[in-house]
Amino acid sequence: MSRCLNYQLLSLALLLLMTVDPSSQSRSTEENGVKSAVFLSPKIVLEPGSVSNKFYYNIDFPKGHIAIKNFDAEVVDEAGNSVPLHETYLHHWVVVRYYRQKGVEVAKYHGNLGFHQSDFIVKRNSGICDGGLTQYFGLGSETRKTITYVPDPYGIEVGNPAEVPPGYEERWLLNVHAIDTRGAEDRLGCTECRCDLYNVTKDEYDRNIEPDYVGGLRCCYDETRCRVKEGFQGARRSLYLKYTVKYIDWDPSIVPVKIYILDVTDTWKKPDKSTPTVSRHHCKIEYLVESCSAAEANADCTHTKKISVTFPSGGDVIYGVAHQHTGGTGSALHGEDGRVICSSLPIYGEGKEPGNEAGYIVGMSSCYPRPGSIKISEGETVTLISNYSSAQRHTGVMGLFYLLVAEPSPTPNSFLHSTDGTGEIVILHNAVGVLAVFGIALLVGAAVIYQRRNQREEEGYESVLM
Numbered sequence: 001m002s003r004c005l006n007y008q009l010l011s012l013a014l015l016l017l018m019t020v021d022p023s024s025q026s027r028s029t030e031e032n033g034v035k036s037a038v039f040l041s042p043k044i045v046l047e048p049g050s051v052s053n054k055f056y057y058n059i060d061f062p063k064g065h066i067a068i069k070n071f072d073a074e075v076v077d078e079a080g081n082s083v084p085l086h087e088t089y090l091h092h093w094v095v096v097r098y099y100r101q102k103g104v105e106v107a108k109y110h111g112n113l114g115f116h117q118s119d120f121i122v123k124r125n126s127g128i129c130d131g132g133l134t135q136y137f138g139l140g141s142e143t144r145k146t147i148t149y150v151p152d153p154y155g156i157e158v159g160n161p162a163e164v165p166p167g168y169e170e171r172w173l174l175n176v177h178a179i180d181t182r183g184a185e186d187r188l189g190c191t192e193c194r195c196d197l198y199n200v201t202k203d204e205y206d207r208n209i210e211p212d213y214v215g216g217l218r219c220c221y222d223e224t225r226c227r228v229k230e231g232f233q234g235a236r237r238s239l240y241l242k243y244t245v246k247y248i249d250w251d252p253s254i255v256p257v258k259i260y261i262l263d264v265t266d267t268w269k270k271p272d273k274s275t276p277t278v279s280r281h282h283c284k285i286e287y288l289v290e291s292c293s294a295a296e297a298n299a300d301c302t303h304t305k306k307i308s309v310t311f312p313s314g315g316d317v318i319y320g321v322a323h324q325h326t327g328g329t330g331s332a333l334h335g336e337d338g339r340v341i342c343s344s345l346p347i348y349g350e351g352k353e354p355g356n357e358a359g360y361i362v363g364m365s366s367c368y369p370r371p372g373s374i375k376i377s378e379g380e381t382v383t384l385i386s387n388y389s390s391a392q393r394h395t396g397v398m399g400l401f402y403l404l405v406a407e408p409s410p411t412p413n414s415f416l417h418s419t420d421g422t423g424e425i426v427i428l429h430n431a432v433g434v435l436a437v438f439g440i441a442l443l444v445g446a447a448v449i450y451q452r453r454n455q456r457e458e459e460g461y462e463s464v465l466m
């Protein structure tokens with residue numbers, strides 16, 4: 001497990017390296033075998049009130065058979081400066097893996113192609129929604145302060161040529177949904193895609209929007225406009241999603257993890273005698289939180305949404321994080337016996353600067369259970385809870401849970417081995433690791449001091465220290 005510690009130190013080192021030059025366009029660095037590549041999405045052009053929700057096909061992505069360790073992103077302007085959420089609200093970005101038939105040219109950017117055309121196959125994550133939520137990576141306003149690294153010895157395996165159907169090649173697509181709220185009459189309303197503020201009565205596909213649909217993605221599609229204060233002037237500008245991918249070359253010692261995304265709006269029902277038919281995982285993605293009634297005004301205005309689903313396959317939970325919108329107060333995933341698999345809480349900003357914008361969720365806490373300590377068994381019924389404050393109404397909110405699960409390997413490697421049972425061993429390993437590093441530092445320090453002292457004594461100086 002000292003590899004884990006190493007990785008943390010390494011990430012820190014890389015992070016420090018990254019901050020040196022934020023303005024260059026695309027860079028690659030390598031440190032102890034962990035490669036890091038920084039890319040920019042195609043240009044996103046926005047002006048006050050406008051919405052961009054575009055799909056960018058065949059985006060820049062690391063090549064080869066690799067294990068992804070980290071995927072970070074943020075919105076930057078043309079000078080490479082971070083753009084705060086109160087100017088450009090990052091509703092979401094998602095990165096989808098797909099296979100494209102060789103020789104078929106697809107424009108780099110256009111609308112949603114739809115899935116499963118013959119020349120285009122989405123290689124979705126491991127579930128569990130039937131349509132949608134197929135992404136490998138993706139977050140929303142919480143992007144800047146959500147930790148996403150995959151600890152050693154695990155990795156998200158991609159680019160394995162053996163998995164690609166003959167005649168196809170692996171590609172990646174990026175969907176970015178951003179709302180320019182500069183000068184907005186009602187910033188929160190714009191970010192919650194309230195239909196009245198967008199003045200739309202028909203959705204993107206020209207279907208009528210029912211009056212009881214007060215807000216959500218159907219009202220803030222690409223090229224729509226949220227109401228801006230009268231007379232407000234703001235420049236049209238070009239922005240980018242800057243994304244940083246950290247990865248290592250694939251190696252048989254890496255343990256692959258599966259990605260699952262659970263959605264609290266999933267309409268799936270456990271089949272029983274009254275409904276014996278197989279239920280679908282119809283994930284509606286968004287929901288509405290009504291404000292608590294005046295009668296309850298003094299009560300704890302918490303809106304709790306809960307679902308139970310059967311987990312398709314089991315394994316060790318390696319990482320977990322929820323996705324919520326403004327108003328969110330926490331989310332948790334429980335096992336069949338009630339144990340907490342992961343609880344993820346929002347981090348709200350408190351200032352103005354990017355990464356700390358007041359009123360926005362700027363991060364979600366994530367879970368790194370000691371590998372082997374939190375397992376989900378195949379077919380286990382898990383319960384997802386998503387809490388929001390209902391002190392006011394919130395439209396178009398979400399309650400997703402992203403999990404990385406390692407399947408129990410038929411031949412457990414030493415890492416997995418050391419973590420079963422009580423797990424004390426792991427803590428010990430870490431402690432030994434820390435002690436070892438600390439010990440070496442002490443030794444080096446002592447040696448230096450000893451040497452200096454010797455030198456000083458030889459030179460006739462009095463030792464000032466020690």
Ligand SMILES: *[C@@H]1O[C@H](CO)[C@@H](O)[C@H](O)[C@H]1NC(C)=O
Binds near residue numbers: 199
């Ligand atoms: C809202 O849309 C209607 C037509 O769909 C248009 O006539 C009206 O001017 C719009 N209102 C605003 C404030 O933009």
Ligand SMILES: *[C@@H]1O[C@H](CO)[C@@H](O)[C@H](O)[C@H]1NC(C)=O
Binds near residue numbers: 331343387
């Ligand atoms: C959600 O809210 C319920 C009811 O207030 C509370 O019991 C539960 O602990 C909350 N869970 C999380 C994860 O915030």
